[in-house]
Amino acid sequence: MLESKEVWVLDALSAEYNQFFEYLNHPKNVKYFQVEDFECRQLPENYFNYMFSFGCLCHVSFEGITEYATNIFDKLQPNTPCFWMIADKRKYNNFIEHSKEFNIWDALSPKRRKFAPLKYVFDAFSKLARPTYMDLDVFEEGQGHWHDAGVDRTCEMLEKIGYKIVEPDIGLIARDPMIHFIKP
Template sequence: MPTIDWLKQEFDYGYDSGDVLSLVPNETRIQEEKRIGGSYREVFLKAILPNLKPDSKVLELGPGKGSWSKAILNYIPDGELQVLDFQDVKPWLKPATYGRRLTCHIVEDNSFSKLADNYFDFFWSFGVLCHNNVENIAEILKNSLPKLKPGSLAIHQYADWNKLDTYGWEKGGVPLFFQQQSDDQIWWPRNNRATMESIAQQAGWSVIVADLGLLQRDSMIVLRRLE
């Protein structure tokens, strides 16, 4: 199922996680945080905010309705955010509201060909790589690397079946019968910290840490482009 064509169709409604910075989460965020075993506000404050400067150039993959995008834009008043999605996210993110600070790209593949090389200071995704098999992830990491400036960081949430085993499949909202199916048949393909670290290194990234430890069900990898 996690083919590009499937991903284009599955999320055409626009995924929405609510206001990730709100002290009091809405019902959607409450349910998601319960499944994932973590706080979106904590993720933003500990994983994203330390890597933002007022003039940062940020790249985000798969913004959906822009829960993370809107939060990022609050902290880069002199910077810019460019987002890539298979859907036209402009009706949801309303880029005209942000002047030239927000650019929304519709893409057909994982080539990253619409973007300039050596341009971005920070690359972020959440709720994206967890729905991609390892072949897709390898392509995403390889093609995104030259788009970042040397020394820049990338942080991505991804599925970690080892943590899921410990956390609980039912509690995590992932069907247990997925264990008996191939990755091409499910929307939560197999992955773990060792696999993700290997994929990233083969793509040319330096792995800072395979998991930030902010989520009980999933992992978040921190990568750096060295040169």
């Protein structure tokens, strides 16, 4: 996206706090706005031809996501492709239940009995490498502040606002849905 003519960023945290520009080597085509609400007043109307959010909206309440979707609608040009990653407890729990399928150490661990000592080493690495979020119900109050927007509820809300759902989950991430929708 950094090769785009312009990239506009809205974030609750400052660029300085995030070290945003330092991390990206100070790109000239990026406009960064620290925001306190979901009004989107910094954005021009009928201007944007692509929208992407990854790893942010799962920390926003459903009411906040709804307000954001409503206020950004008129900022988008017709047929703008939009991609939003949101939190969905059902998909998250399914990922946790099948986490061994996604564990590289389990996949590499020897299966034959003669390699049993080596298997113990792989199992130890597997336990050490296990992300701590997998031991938490992060949707509980105070545990990471994830908000279970839910893919079905979010798609329904987007359609009520006037967006068209292309794909409720493009399958990019095993843990979280990525909704593909457009402003018609």
